[in-house]
Amino acid sequence: MIMDIHSKRGGVKPALATIATICMILSVVIVIKTDVWTLVKGNISQTKVAPVQRDVNFDTKRFDVDAQVGADKSIDIQETIDVDFKNPRRGIIRTIPRTGTIKYKKDGKTKETQFRMNIKDVKVVDDEYNVEEKNGNTVIKIGDEDVKITGRHKYSITYKVQLYGIKEDYDLLAYNFLPQRWMTEIEQSKVNVDFHKSIKNQDIDVEGVDVIYGKKGEIDSKQSDFIKTTKGEKSVTIELTKPMQLNQTVVLRTILPKNFFENAPKLSINPYKGIAAGAVITLACLALWFIFRKKRNMIETVEVKAPDGLSPMQAGYIIDGTYDNEDMIGQILYLAQKGYLKIEQLDGKDSTYKLIKTKDISDDEAVYSKQLFEGLFLNGDTVSLKELPEEFSMYADAAGNAIAAEHVGEKSLSSPSAAMIRILAVIMSALPFMAVFANSSLTNMGTVYFPLLGLGGLLTLGLIALMARNYDKRFVKSKKSLYIGLGIKMVLIAVVQVLAFRFIAEQSLIAAVSSIAMTLVASLFAIRIQRPTPYANRMLGRLLGFKTFIKTAEVDRIKLLVDEDPQYFFKVLPYAYIFGLTDKWIKKFETIRIEQPEFLTGAIAYDILFYSTFMSSWTRDMEGEFSALSTVEASTGGLGGLDIISKLGGGGGGGGSW
Template sequence: MRSPRFNPVFLLLWLVPVLAQAQDFGVDHFSVAIELHKEGYFEVVETYDVEFFSPKHGIYRDILTSYTIRAADGSEAKRQIRISDIKVPGHKFEASGNFSQRMEGNARIKIGDPDKTVVGPIHYEIRYRVDNAFLFEEDFTRFYWNLKPSDWVAPFKKITFSVILPEGVEADPDQVFLYAGPVGSTSPTGEFGIRIAGGTISGTSREGFGSNYGEAVTLLVNLPKGSIAEPGRLWLFWSGYGWVPILLLLAGGFYKVFLKYGKDDPSPMVVTYFPPENMDPAMVGFLINDREDTSDLVSLLPYWGNRGLLEMEEVEGEGWFAKEDILIKKLADLPAEAPGYQKIVFDGLFHGGESEVRVSSLKNTFYLTMNMAKKELAGAAQKYYDPKARRVYWFTGGGIVLALLVLLPTFFNFWGVVAVLCALVLGVALLILNRHMVKKNPFGVKLYSELKGFRAFIKTAEENRLRMLLKESPDYFETTMAYALAFGALKQWAQKFENLDVAPPTWYHTSGGFRSMHQFSRSFSSTMERTSTTLVSSPSSSSSGGGSSGGGMGGGGGGSW
């Protein structure tokens, strides 16, 4: 197979921007001095003798802080080093903080004055501390650092370095490796003279040496095991997973508060056959699950129909391809003592003196009325709840939000994105659960026991029992169907009366009438589903919208600006 033909145009397109930047300045002499500390960090002093060929503000130095470490067994692990205590004596500079290093995976030191430019020779000195960069292997502790990283957009003519080992530690010459050249070069370089003496490793590039963009100088030293303090297991767990116990404490604290202020006192179920006196199905639906559902307010329609306030009729839709519609006719006004949420819905249906309304005409508009009624219903229900629980609800919700505001940047700073995502998930889950921080008062608990029993009866009632109830109260089905709707069991409830010779309600009809309870239950259940969907619909919104050269830590580079 023929090898691809070399195309100099592609090489030129790659070289032009690199050479253009490289021609702005060069590094006549670069020196780096590193002091290793047995506590597990090292300090770096970099000095640059720079020659600017055109006016520039200064230089910038980039140091990679996020790495993927490959172990001897082939497994990989993420490593985040930290650059701190940054100093640039004699020059203005800006430096990335710990948060920015986490976010960007890079520490940038930008040196120079934005209001001034320089030309000619300039001397720079950069000092910083590096934490969490030693590699702890089974037999060695490795110092693996790019003395000169590969992404410097400038030629380096001379490089010197020195590495001071911790007191009492001597380097084995057979365990010191220096690599230079294009990234990936695995053969130790011969372009440096290296000296190992008195606990110091030093080196100087030979005459004629040069290092350009894409080339690195990397030092690998295998230090004796134990010469650098290795983090203990507890510290390793904390540094990797310290966010876990914090989130567990947060969840445990919430659970403890919930047990006291959110969980209702024991309420044994009391089976009843009728809804509570003087309580409409909207309030019943709210109390059974502690929230204002759409079905709670929609259940007022059959409730009002049974009381002679309105009637509903299936009619043909307007237009050629319109679906069947529901016409709601007003027969009487609400009683003056009706609760506020009933008045909001009723007046919203028949506003402006109208006596009838098509359900289809409420699409994308009536949701505002429903939202107002939901708030009013929730307010009216508070007389059944412990007022302390309501206050705890607000305090707990605020506490969760405040905790997230503190924990999210802290977690990102110390543990990264995974910890932040887990904290977000837990925070959202707790805020959702906090909605149930609504403990009922003794009267509410007693009422809840009855409602549970009534709901259970609606779901499990036997035909013989219903037959007896119909003898006592012939309109039993009509008086209970609205409550079954609030419980989400209307269809199931209506089906239980199919064999009991019960006439469908007269306030709901079609042009053809209903021949059976079965026919009515199917029709009315479907109507209520469509009506519920329409009453809460809102306008839709749209949007767019080994080792090798360059293989160690300390990757990055720099340039001029």
């Protein structure tokens, strides 16, 4: 039986828990349904991707490439692919990555950067085709949905690759001219790379151009007998001498003088549009807080018992606006103290407790107390905490709805408009990240990578919602606990956003830092948007006065109260528990005699140590039981003329049949 007691509350604040839960669920869905985790993990840790598996439906007889390198560092490419379909297929899919990580050596030093290239002007001769941008790749799907073919078929694909200049004192050219994730061996291939268009006033040392055959992630000079390279005056021709195996590629690379490609566009980030949008959203959250900020006017009074006879469940709901496990456990202890049930500790190594009904609950008790009591004893007058009725969750749900129903109208705790504005502001506070990330992604990668945008946005929003829930507990948590809880979630928000920006090529430090700062500032204003009603102010002041008394009362004062009411310790105990002051309250009775209560039974010694142990084990068992109730992947590359360490170069990609 599954039960989440935090979802059994009325009012607006449960929406925060719902938002957090939905965000986390959708985040898991994104991770499962897309390749976002593979891409992020690959960018962060350079983790090797799984090798491609052979497509048994076709063979690749030839894969020829004719490439013209332009003065603007573009490459006009024509691919001629001759395949033999062994089984009926519609056609082929060609995938070309537009982003990746480059790791290389220059002057003996290891360097790492990220590249982006644009793919445009895609055309396929004499075949139907469709082009889409997907997860950082250009995907060309060739063939007719309604027609399957067998035997030999030749495909001709043309497209332009736009590479970018780099921020170094040299220029680089590196490109994988054969796809390392092609799903069959390539029996024959001829690759011709012509530099005539790229040369104006400068000359190119064709002899200095390296051509390498190898696997992604390694270059093995022993495999050079797989290719034959012919260098002309301004061109390089590469031919396979043996079939190219799976997960292999052919890379052309060279290092060139700075500004060799005079007209090459620079890959640079302009984060300011995204930052400006994020700043506007942050200021909007600040404005909402200023307009709907709390007007508490709360006066803390001295109270030695629960004001107006409030039950623990009522007190817990008023003090933090939620109905949760602590409130329910305190209420059960309260019902026991009133004589409706007994609590018996069972013997044994794994001792637990059972609840024994002693009488029917009075009609004068509140609806939520009746619902809770009836739910406990659905199957008889005795129930073990290990065997709560399966229907108990429904009764707990009804109790939560009943406690919320009591706090409407004059007894409502918060202005409905302020509560809704708070939820709106919480959602808005995740938008600065999304604005900055989307702008940075579009500027640097030519596209917005929506899976990562969604994942980062959802995780950020979920954590902000949890921050709000944490803030709502400030009256029943210590300041240290409150600050630690908020701090952990703020650190996690920063980590999520750093990992997201890590994916973007040439990411700007100012973009990432601004995104994190604006998100945290906006969220801290958003979670503090509250406007308690006069009733909430009055009752909260009295409850906090009662809490202060439990925490700070002198022993002599307590002795006088015990003399007046020998059961005073037990009447206060449920409230001390929901206030998080159980140990402090018990400790005050080290020198005060506690009269044995009628609602506790079992072979136990009743002393101060027992009560401390009892509350610890009882609440642990109760909380334990209630909580139990409750893809085409981018290939990446290195740079020409350098010592490649773990990547090969731009281009490459993969493909197969469909």
